[in-house]
Amino acid sequence: MSVAHRTLECPVFSQLLPKKKSKSRAWEHFGLPANESGQIVSQDIAVCKLCWSQFQQKWNGWITKPLKRTTDSVTKFLVCTMQPYNLVDRKEFINMVKVLNPRYSLPGRKHFTATAVPKLYNEVRDKIRQELSLIKKDTISVTTDCWTSIANTPYITITVHFITSEWALKSACAHFDDDHNGKNIAEVLRSILNDWGIDVQNIMSITTDNGRNILKSIEELNLENAHISCFAHNINIGVNHSLDIPILKSYCTLKSCKMHLQ
Numbered sequence: 001m002s003v004a005h006r007t008l009e010c011p012v013f014s015q016l017l018p019k020k021k022s023k024s025r026a027w028e029h030f031g032l033p034a035n036e037s038g039q040i041v042s043q044d045i046a047v048c049k050l051c052w053s054q055f056q057q058k059w060n061g062w063i064t065k066p067l068k069r070t071t072d073s074v075t076k077f078l079v080c081t082m083q084p085y086n087l088v089d090r091k092e093f094i095n096m097v098k099v100l101n102p103r104y105s106l107p108g109r110k111h112f113t114a115t116a117v118p119k120l121y122n123e124v125r126d127k128i129r130q131e132l133s134l135i136k137k138d139t140i141s142v143t144t145d146c147w148t149s150i151a152n153t154p155y156i157t158i159t160v161h162f163i164t165s166e167w168a169l170k171s172a173c174a175h176f177d178d179d180h181n182g183k184n185i186a187e188v189l190r191s192i193l194n195d196w197g198i199d200v201q202n203i204m205s206i207t208t209d210n211g212r213n214i215l216k217s218i219e220e221l222n223l224e225n226a227h228i229s230c231f232a233h234n235i236n237i238g239v240n241h242s243l244d245i246p247i248l249k250s251y252c253t254l255k256s257c258k259m260h261l262q
Contacts, residue, residue, distance in 0.1 A: 011041040075116040085109045129197045137202040186220035209233040
């Protein structure tokens with residue numbers, strides 16, 4: 001027995017027909033409204049086979065939007081918590097996602113490395129570039145540091161600091177790996193800042209440690225007058241130099257021996 005259903009958006013229909021030439025598994029749970037003669041009465045509305053809820057489909061994107069939001073959430077989780085990409089291939093993680101949303105099929109690691117994460121990076125970069133374009137060019141400050149990981153991989157971190165028109169302090173951080181010689185660091189700094197729409201000559205201040213390689217890069221970029229030495233690094237250098245004073249060195253050695261004997 002056919003039953004007619006009507007809502008504010010949908011014309012009268014008596015049955016649901018499958019969407020032709022669709023490969024999406026979502027259409028296993030939805031259909032297009034049709035009359036008794038089998039003629040589809042609306043191509044713009046999909047009806048749930050279980051609860052008869054109706055959804056407006058635009059550009060065939062109505063059913064993929066919730067799934068896309070799920071993928072975007074997984075992407076942000078990977079990025080914000082700095083998880084390894086292979087997490088999405090682990091059986092436990094896949095099972096957890098399946099429990100949360102049985103209709104969702106989790107993409108593999110290749111999708112996140114080649115598509116999802118780069119897309120998110122470009123979106124964030126464009127948003128920050130837009131914010132930077134609205135402030136005075138000579139009011140941007142930069143902090144940068146270099147280090148080498150346990151795996152002997154060199155890294156350069158660059159953080160841009162600025163104040164918005166609403167007087168909100170914001171920072172944008174980017175990480176890049178490259179060699180740690182002075183000339184190379186200067187080229188990397190210039191390239192990265194240009195990528196964010198920042199002219200090196202418009203930097204109000206740049207804070208670094210006192211490493212020879214980074215100081216050489218500051219000289220290469222003609223930023224000596226804008227350079228600020230890291231206060232914490234200066235204290236560390238001062239303490240280490242103090243411990244090299246013979247009398248202090250002897251005192252510390254004796255105190256260490258005394259504590260050990262006690």
